Amino acid sequence: MTELMLKYFRDKQDAVQKEKVYDTQCPYCSMQCKMQLIEQTVISRKIHKTIGKDNPTSEGRLCIKGINAHQHALHRDRLKEPLMKIDGTFVPVSWNKALEVIKEKFTALQQTEGNNALSVYGSASITNEEAYLLGKFARVALGTKYIDYNGRLCMGAAATAANQTFGMDRGFSMTLDEIPKTRCIILAGTNIAECQPTIMPYFERAKENGAYIIAIDPRETATTNFADLHLKNKPGSDVALANGLLKILIDEKLLDEDFLAARTNGFEELKEQMESIDLDEVAELTGVSKEQIYQTAIVFGKETTGMIFTARGIEQQLDGTAAVRSFINLLLATGKIGKAYSGYGAVTGQGNGQGAREHGQKTDQLPGYRSIENQEHREHISKLWGIDEKDLPRKGVSAYEMFEKIEEGEIQAMFIMCSNPIISNPNANFVKKALKKLDFLVVADLFLSDTAKLADIVLPATSYLEDAGTMTNVEGRVMLREASYPIVGNAKHDWQIICEIANALGKEKYFNYQSVEEIFEELRLTSKGGKSDYYGITYERLRKEKGVLWPCPSPTEPSTLRLFEQSFAHPDGKAKMAFFSNHGEVKKPKTSRKYPLLLTTGRVMSHYLTGEQTRKSPSLAAHNVEAFMEVHPETAKQYGIKKNTLVKVESKFGWIVVRSKWSDSIRKDTVFVPFHWTESQNVNRLVSNQLDPYCKMPGFKVSAVNITPSKE
Incomplete structure (x- = not known):
């Protein structure tokens, strides 16, 4: 055997001997796929590979983002030590x-301006423990009412609609396992094939079993191509479409009268209002033919079981809450909820979009999905936290409204955790201007994001490979994310950062935790008896059962697989139905001579949120290196836009320059730009500052714009 061959076998043996395996979960979408990072060391060089791990949700599947997630976590640009801005330049400093x-800064502002001069902006990508702790930090350590989080921009409409209608909000009223056995599925404004690819096999099995699938989207996507029927509606017309469908269900007597009488309130009033709905007007408003509207209503109404799933397409609207409630009306009218193979599903976007909104990051909420304005709830939490109820702040304002408070001078400092609001918020130019106006800004993140670049102090956080804790996935399943990869540099876990700041402010009595599991044990107690009751869940149980669906009030009780079988969560046990006008309560952006086209936004498969993480992954960035504007060829010709050329897209709030992409798959009156890029490619510069009156969701999905060939 030659020396070269011997060396090969020795190297191969060394690689096997030095292989390490790290269990974790994908940091991206709400499927929260379990996976393992395999690290091999070959002659001092580390080679990494990510593989899926079997679990009840994704069954071992991974999508392209999960397979390549480690590339950003191990990227050379990871922050490794605290940075402080001195004379406009960041310099490394110690944690102390x-x-x-x-x-010094926080205390000085509290003394001169009051506690509400401080604010906290959280994230739906952090663990349940960290979301819980961030809410406690704002209210106990800072004593401020100003806390909200980026999930407001994602799940606000669905959460509010579910709470108003059902009395509680768990994204799915049923489990993923029920999907393959349902008979009819409506996918309203959700492109699951590209945004949550590992969920698709559930729908594929449903189709194989004979389910009829209807997709509602202004664009043709991988999801609409999979569906049996595609309703290519005009952006912002979802309430009108849902009203048209309900009108037909009533006229054709395809209702579950017994269910309506026993389980709902408000149907008779709703029925009276539906008499004013004209199907010709609905067809005109939506751009969907009466024949297709009838076909959808008849199929859904006649099938014995059915499900409706909504996502950002109909939720990120100025009438997003109304749109979701209007689609839920269809489920209630036909009795397709609270029974086998039927139900409602809000397809959560961010990894912990469900759990992050349950335990206190939202400005109006306390742990366990309690209300901060409810006296009994306030007393319950105050007692467990060891504070006087009178010292617990009241409700503040929503995420975007905090930036308005900065502009008004009421908020003068902000602590931002794992979020990039100058890219993710509407009216992005204004948000950037507001952040620059702050007296003091602290950001905790993995990278020096666009937002972090504006900070006075940047704190290095740990990644999904290093930071353990629980996450609550798309179906309401609490899952334990194991994480044991060596911490990069001097970074700290988010929960440690929160505790260290609180302790520096003299609040160590309330933040004396030694482990993330200790925080979860406190979360269990504070959630006990609340709508999102985690009391029966422990780390030991999560490891044994691979996840538990809440509510789970006792360690001896099983997961709650299906909600609302006997009653809804309102005090009288009934769901609340409500009518919303086709024309809405809020004045929506409308086309004009100056802004003749509608702009809608969304994701591409290879990127996630503001792209701060996925653009650090070479394998993902290579799929989409820049933003683009999808436009119908006839529309492009009308406005002088050639293929693959730079185009200026402008609204009354700002402008961007992106590359044109001709596509027959989009409506002629609509253009599409994804939202994963920054600066002059940041589509949220074009989105208005208007908000949904119920949930304060911005209207990301509908803006009036003009397009012209770029001169740059």
Whole structure:
């Protein structure tokens, strides 16, 4: 055997001997796929590969983002130590120095301007423990009412609609396992094939079993191509479409009268209002033919079981809450909820979009999905936290409204955790201007994001490979994310960062945790008896059962697989139906001579949220290196836009320059731009500052714009 061959076998043996395996979960979408990072060391060089791990939700599947997630976590640009801005330049400092400055600045503002001069902006990508702790930090350590989080921009409409209609909000009223056995599925404004690819096999099995699938979307996508029927509606017309469908269900007597009488309130009033709905007007408003509207209503109404799933397409509207409630009306009218193979599903976007909104990050909420304005709820949490109820702040304002409070001078400092609001918020130019106006900004993140670049102090956080804790996935299943990869540099876990700032402010009595599991044990107690009751869930149980669906009030009780079988969560046990006008309560952006086209936004498969993480992954960035504007060829010709050329897209709020992409798959009156890029490609510069009156969701999905060939 030659020396070269011997060396080959020795190297191969060394690789096997030095292989390490790290269990974790994907940091991206709400499927929260279980996976393992395999690290091999070959002659001092580390080679990484990610593989799926079997679990009840994704069954071992991974999509392209999950397979390549480690590339951003191990990227050379990861923040490794605290940074402080001195004379406009970031310089490394010790943790002690960073905490000392934060204490000095926060305390000075509290003394001169009051506690509400401080604010906290959270994230739906952090763990349940960290979301819980961030809410406690704002209210106990800072004593401020100003806290909200980026999930407001994602799940606000669905959560509010579910709470108003059902009395509680768990994304899915049923489990993923029931999907293959249902008879009819409506996918309203959700492109699951590209946004949650590992969920698709459930729908594929349903189709194989004979289910009829209807997709509602202004664009043709991988999801609409999979469906049996595609309703290519005009952006912003979802309430009118749902009303048209309900009108037909009533006229054709395809109702579950017994269910309506026993389980709902408000149907008779709704029925009276439906007499004013004209199907010709609905067809005109939506751009969907009466024949297709009838076909959808008849199929859904006649099938014995059915499900409706909504996502950002209909939720990120100025009438997003109304749109979701209007589609839920269809389920209630036909009795397709609370029974086998039927139900409602809000397809959560961010990894912990469900759990992050349950335990106190939202400005109006306390742990366990309790209300901060409810006296009994306030007393319950105050007692467990060891504070006087009178010292617990009241409700503040929503995520975007906090930036308005900065502009007004009421908020003068902000702590941002794992979020990039100058890219993700509407009216992005205004948000950037507001952040620059702050007296003091602290950001905790993995990278020096666009938002972090504006900070006075940046704190290095740990990634999904390093930071353990629980996440609550798309179906309401609480899952334990194991994480044991060596921490990069001097980064700290989010929960440690929160505790260290609180301790620096003299609040160590309330933040004396030694482990993330200890925080979860407190979360269990504070959630006990609430709508999102985690009391029966422990780390040991999560490891054994691979996840538990809440509510779970006792360690001896099983997961709650299906909600609302006997009653809804309102005090009288009934769901609340409500009518919403085709024309809405809020004045929506409308086309004009100056802005003749509608703009809608969304994701591409290879990127996620603001792209801060996925653009650090070479394998993902290579699929989409820049933003683009999808436009119908006839529309492009009308406005002088050639293929693959730079085009200026402008609204009354700002402008961007992106590359044109001709496509027959989009409506002629609509253009599409994804939202994963920054600066002059940041589509949220074009989105208005208007908000849904119920949930404060911005209207990301409908803007009036003009397009012209770029001169740059």
